[in-house]
Amino acid sequence: MTQYQRLVLASRPRGEVQESDFRMETVAVPELRDGEVLVRNHYLSLDPYMRGRMSAAKSYAASQALDETMIGGTAGQVVASRHPRFVEGDFVAGMLGWAEMGVADGGQLRKVDTSQIPLSAYLGAVGMPGMTAWFGMNQILQAKAGETVCVSAASGAVGSAVGQLAKLRGCRAVGVAGGKEKCDYVVKELGFDACVDYKAGNLEADLAAAAPNGIDAIFENVGGAVFDAALARTNAFARVALCGLIAGYNGQELPIRNARLLLLNRITLRGFIVTEHMEFWPQGLAELGQLVAQGKLKYRETVAQGLASAPQAFKGLLQGHNFGKQLVKLI
Structure with missing residues (x-):
C-alpha cells in the first residue's frame, strides 16, 4: 500500500456530534525514520473521552487539532519497522487514530500476544477500558467483601469490567444500564x-x-440523575471513583441535587484519568489478561465495519446504542 485513508476533525461539534464534523482524506504512506514503526490498523477503539477532546475548552489534555487525524486507540499488525523491538508481523496496540495505517515511535507501541487473547480485546478488557476499571476498583474504591458497589453504564466496556472485578472481590455488584436487554446481560x-x-x-x-443495604462504593461513568440516585443510597464513608460524565458531554447541565450527602456521609470523591497513572499499567494489564484468558472476565463488543462508519458509530456510542465495547473493524 502506498496510500491509506484517515478521518480528520473538520469542525468542532456544537451540541451533538455530526458526521459532517469529520472529513475523509487519502494520504501517502510516509517513509520510516530510525526508531519508527508502520502499522496496518485492524481495529479502532471509539471511546466517550473523544467527545471532550473535540472541544476547544481547556481540559486535562490538549484539544484535538482540526484537520489532523482524529485521536483514538488502535490495534493492528506491523507492516515495516526501523525499531529493534518490532518486526514485520508483530501485533501491537497504540494510539494511531482514526486511520487505516499509521506511523509511531516504537516506544509508543505495546506488543501484544494474540495466542490466547483476541487482538480486539487489547482495546477493551485488556486495554484502556479494562485498566480504567482496574484502577478505579483497586486504587480508589478499594471495596471489601460484603460491600455494595454501584456502577453506571454497566453494560459498557468499563462498567462491565468494574462489576466483574467487584464480584471477584466478594462484593455485591449493582449496575445501572439503559434497557431490559442490557440489564439482563x-x-x-x-x-x-x-x-x-x-x-x-x-x-x-x-x-x-x-x-437494600445501601451503597458503599460508586463507579460513576454517567453523572446527572443516575449519579444523584446513587448518592441518595450511600452509606457513611462511601467512596466515589468519578470516571466519566457522559450525560453532559453534549453540553447539558449536571446538577448534583444530593450534594449535601457528600458531607453528611463523609464521602470521598476522586476524579481520575487513567493515562496519568501509567506506573500501574503493567500490573493491571497482566492481571486483566490472565482473567480474560481464564474466562473469568467476560466482555462484549459492538463492531462497525470500515473507517467510514466511525462517525456514525461514535455518535451512537454517545447515545448509548452500543452494547459493550464499541470498535471499528478496519481490515
Missing part, C-alpha cells in the same frame, strides 16, 4: 447481583430495591 451473563434500568422511570425506587 449484566445480571445473567456477567454475574452482577442486580441491574437497574434507568429508562424504566423508577430509578430511585429500583436502585433502593437493588441495594
Whole structure:
C-alpha cells in the first residue's frame, strides 16, 4: 500500500456530534525514520473521552487539532519497522487514530500476544477500558467483601469490567444500564447481583430495591440523575471513583441535587484519568489478561465495519446504542 485513508476533525461539534464534523482524506504512506514503526490498523477503539477532546475548552489534555487525524486507540499488525523491538508481523496496540495505517515511535507501541487473547480485546478488557476499571476498583474504591458497589453504564466496556472485578472481590455488584436487554446481560451473563434500568422511570425506587443495604462504593461513568440516585443510597464513608460524565458531554447541565450527602456521609470523591497513572499499567494489564484468558472476565463488543462508519458509530456510542465495547473493524 502506498496510500491509506484517515478521518480528520473538520469542525468542532456544537451540541451533538455530526458526521459532517469529520472529513475523509487519502494520504501517502510516509517513509520510516530510525526508531519508527508502520502499522496496518485492524481495529479502532471509539471511546466517550473523544467527545471532550473535540472541544476547544481547556481540559486535562490538549484539544484535538482540526484537520489532523482524529485521536483514538488502535490495534493492528506491523507492516515495516526501523525499531529493534518490532518486526514485520508483530501485533501491537497504540494510539494511531482514526486511520487505516499509521506511523509511531516504537516506544509508543505495546506488543501484544494474540495466542490466547483476541487482538480486539487489547482495546477493551485488556486495554484502556479494562485498566480504567482496574484502577478505579483497586486504587480508589478499594471495596471489601460484603460491600455494595454501584456502577453506571454497566453494560459498557468499563462498567462491565468494574462489576466483574467487584464480584471477584466478594462484593455485591449493582449496575445501572439503559434497557431490559442490557440489564439482563449484566445480571445473567456477567454475574452482577442486580441491574437497574434507568429508562424504566423508577430509578430511585429500583436502585433502593437493588441495594437494600445501601451503597458503599460508586463507579460513576454517567453523572446527572443516575449519579444523584446513587448518592441518595450511600452509606457513611462511601467512596466515589468519578470516571466519566457522559450525560453532559453534549453540553447539558449536571446538577448534583444530593450534594449535601457528600458531607453528611463523609464521602470521598476522586476524579481520575487513567493515562496519568501509567506506573500501574503493567500490573493491571497482566492481571486483566490472565482473567480474560481464564474466562473469568467476560466482555462484549459492538463492531462497525470500515473507517467510514466511525462517525456514525461514535455518535451512537454517545447515545448509548452500543452494547459493550464499541470498535471499528478496519481490515
